[in-house]
Amino acid sequence: MALGIRKLLVLSLVVAVFLLANIWLVVRWLDDVGAVGFDRHVRTEYLTGTAITILVALLILLVGPGARRLSLSRRCPVCDHSVSGGSKYCGECGSKV
Numbered sequence: 001m002a003l004g005i006r007k008l009l010v011l012s013l014v015v016a017v018f019l020l021a022n023i024w025l026v027v028r029w030l031d032d033v034g035a036v037g038f039d040r041h042v043r044t045e046y047l048t049g050t051a052i053t054i055l056v057a058l059l060i061l062l063v064g065p066g067a068r069r070l071s072l073s074r075r076c077p078v079c080d081h082s083v084s085g086g087s088k089y090c091g092e093c094g095s096k097v
């Protein structure tokens with residue numbers, strides 16, 4: 001971990017502790033600015049149960065490309081045969097996995 005990243009981490013922790021210590025001032029400031037009313041409006045108008053359900057389902061269905069590599073058994077992209085171990089070629093059709 002580089003020194004710059006450590007400094008940034010310590011600085012962000014100090015800011016986080018400062019904000020947590022003065023949470024009521026932050027909340028009052030947000031209420032004075034009008035962010036709380038706007039947030040309440042957005043929550044009641046746009047974040048219905050159906051919208052939250054759809055968002056959660058999309059987050060579950062969207063799987064990153066690295067997730068496939070974590071599984072132990074791979075599939076051949078040509079014949080869909082199971083490829084075992086660290087072999088680079090399919091045993092059924094011979095294509096490169």
Ligand SMILES: [Zn+2]
Pocket residue numbers: 076077078079080081090091092093094095
């Ligand atoms: Zn194959």
